[in-house]
Amino acid sequence: MYDAPHKDKDVTQNDIKISARDVQVFYGDTQAIKDVDVEIDDKTVTAFIGPSGCGKSTFLRCLNRMNDTIDICRIEGKISIDGEDIYDPSIDPVQLRAKVGMVFQKPNPFPKSIYENVAYGPKIHGMARNKAELDEIVENALKRAALWNEAKDRLDSPGTGLSGGQQQRLCIARAVATEPEVLLMDEPCSALDPIATAQVEELIDELRQTYSVVIVTHSMQQAARVSQKTAFFHLGNLVEFGDTEQIFTNPKDERTESYITGRIG
Amino acid sequence: MTLAPFVILLFAAFVGYAINLRAAQAIRADGVRLHSLESFHGLFSLLMVIVPVLTLVLIWLAVEGAVIDALLMASLPAGVLDGLGSGAIQLIGAEIRSIAGGRVFGTPDDWKLEAAERLIGYRQASSWLLIVVVTGVSAGIVYFARGRVASGFRARQRVERITLGLMIFCAVVAIFTTVGIVAALTYETFRFFQMVPVTEFLFGLNWEPQIPIREDQIAAEGAFGAVPVFLGTIVIATVALVVAVPVGLMTAIYLNEFAPHAFRKTVKPVLEILAGVPTVVYGFFAILVVAPALRQFGASVGLDVSGNTALAAGGVMGIMLIPFISSFADDALSAVPQSLRDGALALGATRGEMMLNVLFPAAIPGIVGGVLLAVSRAIGETMIVVMAAGLMARMTINPLDSVTAVTVQIVTLLIGDTAFDNPKTLAAFALGMMLFIATLVINIFALRIVRKYREIYD
Numbered sequence: 001m002y003d004a005p006h007k008d009k010d011v012t013q014n015d016i017k018i019s020a021r022d023v024q025v026f027y028g029d030t031q032a033i034k035d036v037d038v039e040i041d042d043k044t045v046t047a048f049i050g051p052s053g054c055g056k057s058t059f060l061r062c063l064n065r066m067n068d069t070i071d072i073c074r075i076e077g078k079i080s081i082d083g084e085d086i087y088d089p090s091i092d093p094v095q096l097r098a099k100v101g102m103v104f105q106k107p108n109p110f111p112k113s114i115y116e117n118v119a120y121g122p123k124i125h126g127m128a129r130n131k132a133e134l135d136e137i138v139e140n141a142l143k144r145a146a147l148w149n150e151a152k153d154r155l156d157s158p159g160t161g162l163s164g165g166q167q168q169r170l171c172i173a174r175a176v177a178t179e180p181e182v183l184l185m186d187e188p189c190s191a192l193d194p195i196a197t198a199q200v201e202e203l204i205d206e207l208r209q210t211y212s213v214v215i216v217t218h219s220m221q222q223a224a225r226v227s228q229k230t231a232f233f234h235l236g237n238l239v240e241f242g243d244t245e246q247i248f249t250n251p252k253d254e255r256t257e258s259y260i261t262g263r264i265g
Numbered sequence: 266m267t268l269a270p271f272v273i274l275l276f277a278a279f280v281g282y283a284i285n286l287r288a289a290q291a292i293r294a295d296g297v298r299l300h301s302l303e304s305f306h307g308l309f310s311l312l313m314v315i316v317p318v319l320t321l322v323l324i325w326l327a328v329e330g331a332v333i334d335a336l337l338m339a340s341l342p343a344g345v346l347d348g349l350g351s352g353a354i355q356l357i358g359a360e361i362r363s364i365a366g367g368r369v370f371g372t373p374d375d376w377k378l379e380a381a382e383r384l385i386g387y388r389q390a391s392s393w394l395l396i397v398v399v400t401g402v403s404a405g406i407v408y409f410a411r412g413r414v415a416s417g418f419r420a421r422q423r424v425e426r427i428t429l430g431l432m433i434f435c436a437v438v439a440i441f442t443t444v445g446i447v448a449a450l451t452y453e454t455f456r457f458f459q460m461v462p463v464t465e466f467l468f469g470l471n472w473e474p475q476i477p478i479r480e481d482q483i484a485a486e487g488a489f490g491a492v493p494v495f496l497g498t499i500v501i502a503t504v505a506l507v508v509a510v511p512v513g514l515m516t517a518i519y520l521n522e523f524a525p526h527a528f529r530k531t532v533k534p535v536l537e538i539l540a541g542v543p544t545v546v547y548g549f550f551a552i553l554v555v556a557p558a559l560r561q562f563g564a565s566v567g568l569d570v571s572g573n574t575a576l577a578a579g580g581v582m583g584i585m586l587i588p589f590i591s592s593f594a595d596d597a598l599s600a601v602p603q604s605l606r607d608g609a610l611a612l613g614a615t616r617g618e619m620m621l622n623v624l625f626p627a628a629i630p631g632i633v634g635g636v637l638l639a640v641s642r643a644i645g646e647t648m649i650v651v652m653a654a655g656l657m658a659r660m661t662i663n664p665l666d667s668v669t670a671v672t673v674q675i676v677t678l679l680i681g682d683t684a685f686d687n688p689k690t691l692a693a694f695a696l697g698m699m700l701f702i703a704t705l706v707i708n709i710f711a712l713r714i715v716r717k718y719r720e721i722y723d
């Protein structure tokens with residue numbers, strides 16, 4: 001059940017990157033998230049686990065204000081990144097999303113070439129001054145997403161022509177290319193085979209050097225393998241949050257224990 | 266009287282239904298398991314009556330007139346038709362028919378009055394005969410259908426087979442009608458090209474479809490060069506698209522992505538109403554509002570604008586096409602999955618960038634398909650151009666000039682007394698054929714693009 005997290009790069013005390021206070025999320029009249037308080041560290045992988053429909057995706061989408069696109073969604077409470085309230089009117093959600101990247105559950109490459117997919121973010125944010133710089137950014141992003149070897153000879157072919165796992169890595173490369181400070185991943189491996197999953201997990205571990213990564217997953221093993229911190233959600237509540245090792249070996253709440261041992265979910 | 270066979274037929278069908286239903290119910294009441302539900306046995310009888318007998322009645326009514334006419338002509342006293350042309354014989358037939366209908370003009374010959382009497386007699390006989398035949402055949406079929414009711418009879422499948430046959434019949438009727446129309450068009454076009462060389466029609470720069478009315482009349486030989494006519498259509502269609510495509514696309518983009526929900530909910534139906542406005546109303550709009558306004562504006566800047574401009578006709582046609590294009594583009598944009606929008610937004614794109622760089626390219630095949638369909642509507646549109654465009658064919662691409670369109674020429678060529686044996690009227694078919702080919706090619710193209718695009722996202 002429990003695999004040891006990467007002990008060599010063990011949990012060190014990091015700066016707080018994201019802090020959420022008293023967050024409530026409503027879809028119309030139904031409340032999807034209740035009183036969530038959480039602090040997400042920099043240069044750390046934080047896993048969100050919990051049964052389906054408990055609000056993991058909803059909370060994740062609050063962190064880059066993707067919920068703004070849903071008309072009926074309403075958010076209360078305070079979420080700050082680097083001490084800045086991201087729901088403050090002075091914050092531009094577009095800038096925020098450049099800083100907080102996101103990878104979705106289902107691969108969603110644009111119907112453009114592989115190159116254009118990866119170059120899209122850098123282009124709209126003006127990150128490259130010339131073609132050579134852009135080429136370099138694309139190459140680096142694809143390398144980090146472990147897709148370079150497979151894609152380097154077909155950069156001009158459509159991204160939608162890749163296999164599901166390759167598409168997901170392309171989406172990761174696309175997110176990485178804009179050099180976000182936080183990367184949100186909503187079940188990034190649910191469409192992947194074990195080999196691609198292992199590659200993505202390796203990537204996540206590497207991204208931890210520079211980013212703060214939040215990953216939603218339904219796989220306990222994956223949470224245990226890649227994360228240093230784990231948050232367990234249940235029915236919209238954050239039931240327990242702590243070091244991954246502690247959550248998996250010695251959960252304080254009996255709901256957490258029931259869930260990770262497979263009794264609820 | 267003509268109604269009677271239909272009433273009998275329907276009555277027989279319902280009686281057959283009831284009888285079979287009862288019979289099947291009786292079998293079931295005996296504790297035997299039926300293969301098909303009772304109602305299918307009933308329906309079997311119903312359809313067995315309606316389909317063949319209705320066909321019979323319709324055929325009867327279709328050929329009745331011709332048969333009676335032939336009988337009537339054959340029964341006329343020997344000698345009265347001698348030496349008359351086919352036109353005169355037809356006139357006599359018509360006169361007898363109107364006497365039979367009670368409209369007597371002057372004092373007709375006795376033999377005509379007698380013939381009218383006979384005609385009434387034939388008609389009555391035919392009606393009675395039809396009623397007898399319908400009753401007999403229906404009764405026979407009801408009896409036959411009743412005989413089929415049995416526990417093992419697969420009425421369910423039979424009913425489905427008959428219904429299937431009906432559907433195939435309807436589809437075939439539609440297809441054959443189209444084929445027939447195309448065949449007629451092709452035939453007349455072929456006749457036209459026997460009188461006027463194909464090359465003159467396709468490449469001639471002069472369109473003056475006049476022909477001498479009398480043999481000895483000295484008039485210019487008609488000129489049938491269709492280029493200026495097609496040029497007119499192209500100018501008008503271009504103006505229409507220049508108006509409709511940008512406005513339609515902008516509307517679609519706004520409604521699809523930026524408009525508040527409530528606004529979208531009210532504007533979409535309004536656009537659909539706009540699409541339902543009869544084109545003749547747009548024609549009024551063009552001649553009563555747009556054309557005078559253009560003239561006035563032209564005068565104020567010192568331009569001489571003619572009364573019937575391509576700009577007025579094309580502009581109004583463009584307004585007509587806006588809802589068409591916007592609804593196509595809206596569908597295409599809506600079909601782009603939400604995940605692509607999320608993907609672009611999550612990278613820090615603004616809504617505008619997302620629309621321009623991601624949604625629009627993804628939707629482009631659908632949009633192109635819609636635009637192409639709009640093109641074929643524009644070149645086939647008749648009423649607006651008949652009302653608002655000119656009649657004279659000119660070699661010009663100036664939208665402020667008066668130009669004519671293919672459809673306008675077809676209408677004018679066929680208006681008034683026409684005989685289908687001269688190049689003037691036959692030219693209409695050649696124009697129609699060209700128009701048909703053009704729209705066909707564009708539509709095939711458009712549908713292929715639309716279909717290809719559908720394959721990507723589901």
Ligand SMILES: Nc1ncnc2c1ncn2[C@@H]1O[C@H](COP(=O)(O)OP(=O)(O)OP(=O)(O)O)[C@@H](O)[C@H]1O
Pocket residue numbers: 027032050051052053054055056057058059070
């Ligand atoms: N767009 C929406 N409109 C209305 N209700 C929503 C919407 N999205 C989510 N919800 C509701 O909010 C609750 C939490 O959904 P959420 O997608 O966050 O769950 P989740 O934990 O991500 O589940 P899963 O593991 O299945 O992805 C659910 O009850 C869901 O029905």
Ligand SMILES: [Mg+2]
Pocket residue numbers: 056057058186
């Ligand atoms: Mg989810």
